[in-house]
Amino acid sequence: MNGSTNGGTATYSPEQVFPMEVWGEIFRYLLPRDLESCSNATPEWRELLAPKNASFMIPLAFPTLASHLTLKDLLNCRLVCRNWRNGVDNFFQTHPVHYADVADHERNHIHCPYGFRQFRPVDLLKMESFLEENDENPRYNPFTMTRTVVYREGERQAITLDADPVENQILRVRAAFKRFLTMCGSEMWHCWMIFTDEDTTQEDIYMLTQSYLELMPNLKTLTIGVLGENFYRINLTQQSMSPQLMRLVQSHPLPVLKDLVKLNVDSVPTILEIEMLTKHSHLKKLFWKSNTNHSIQDQETPDEEREMKQLEVLRICPFTRGNMAKLNLPSLSFNLRVLDLYVQNEDLGSVFRSVSRFRQSLRYFNLQFCGDIPEEFSENLDLPLVETVKINAQFSKVRNIDFLLTCPSLKMLELATSSSVVRQRDVVLPWVSLKKVEMKYHVSPSLSKWSDRTNTSVTVNSETIIQFDGWENCMYSSNIWELLPKLEVLKVFIRSDIVEDHDESVSDMHIWWVFMTTDFQRFIYTKKQQEVFLEEERPNEDSVDSVD
């Protein structure tokens, strides 16, 4: 900065390079940070910059000062001079966390630590006049550093601002949101749109989504949800694909969001579901909650265009044959790593066969199952690479988990099922690689050693059962720590030996208990110490002999 030539050793004073007036002109174009560096470079420059001190120092001091100033003060500071305005804007843009305070100056209005902009109908109506298309109002919004917008159409009871009928107000709300998106929709990366089925047809929802999405071309994540009145699942009765609806789709096609990575559709009309999936075959994450349990007309013809080759994470609720056909499942089998299914009253065997298509990539499998598993269930879950399996069959009877025997890489197992049945037969834990086991709800299985179990095909020899069904304080004496050498955490629902005075039925008291390898090692260590201690206490006959 003090005028050294590029790569050379000669140095010049600034005045040898330009007269001071020229430097003064140059400084006018520099940012506060650079001006500060300049002022530190030579005494001449500092003198030249001294009157500007207060103007360029404050932007640097804003981050430190901000906690002392209120929103009103900060906005006033924007009006002082250009440098201060840039300082405040820069502060908001580089410290978006504080933006939550700005948007949320009523403090308890919304609790959002991430600083997103939420629009409920009442918010939009308040902003209505401001969003008017009007030359006076600024198109540029210095405060849209947030990339996330939340639009909720429900909560209509909150609209009490004016005497306009609710239907009109909703129209005004939609228009206001559209104007907001015209101003800064292209800056948005993440969007939640929550509709309601109250006075809203599936055509309405499609058209609104279409018009909003056109104004947000750069979205990376999108959530579209439809909630029923009072947040119950909706029941859109007219789900048929009428010719009228098809014409609507043709005349107003959904825009293709090129950057979209994650899509979450929750109970949206079928037409929107299909269109969203067709248009976005490049998705990496798809969360799909459908409100239709029964299969849908077009299931027979899986669309060739709907090949989601890049999909890595998939959550489907509920998992039905119709939904599978819509997704064209075979095309997914290359990259899918995470699968999360909610299955209700489906044949578990066919579900397993479908899931086994992902045997070459799947690492995480979560199954929520509701329904019955037949007594002689012999299907296998063929996932050689899967490391985490979570099964929640809280309301079903899982007699055994032998179907997991074809998952040799299992590291974490979480199991929740109803109690009584499991106790009759044994749950087997043959996976030597297991690091974490969690038994939820009333699972209190006896665990048997795998190798012995193969020999005794049906009944379990009581000798081989891991000493598990004892009391909580015996757990570290169990042989499970030897049979599963990598086990770090074992979380079970187990009988406790904690006796509480008021509790008479102590023997039935079960509590959550977490067992850890580290504690096991400590246990072993203490045990050894005790043994050493006992040995020392005993007169050592050998040593006595040797002395003699």
Next chain:
Amino acid sequence: MALVRVISSDGAAFLVSQRLAKRSGKLKTEIETFRKSSDNSEAQPEIRIVTIRAEILRLVLQWLQQHQNDPVLPANQNEQDGRGDAEMGQSQWDRDFLAPMDLGIVMELILAANHLEVKGLLDITCKLVESKITGRTVDEIRTAFKLKSDFKGNEEEQTRLENRWCVEN
């Protein structure tokens, strides 16, 4: 007495006792780093502060000297509202110390105190600048900081309209 040489951005060196220097979080770390890297434990540490000029550094050291016997304020004390500490630590001496200063210098002090991690000084300087901004009109702020509006045309009006993004809803 162990000493340390603290050198400002424009090359002025200050010889300070290590006990005093260690009241600044930044200098303390620097001295410890120097001790670890140096073989000779008797060597005098030399610390170059490239962002602070001599005039400001002198003021910071002056303040440290005056307050060398104060209890060290924990850096995160009362962080949630950031207020209150200043009243606790502010003495008549502090008021006299800050009174003749230009606000530009005070702001340089804020940055220096922040950089050198001197909590007490940071509190009183922030408090002073805050008092010149909080509740004042734009013109009052300009007068206090000796600033002129450099907005052109309707730029100021435009900025005023932009502010409505924050207050309208």
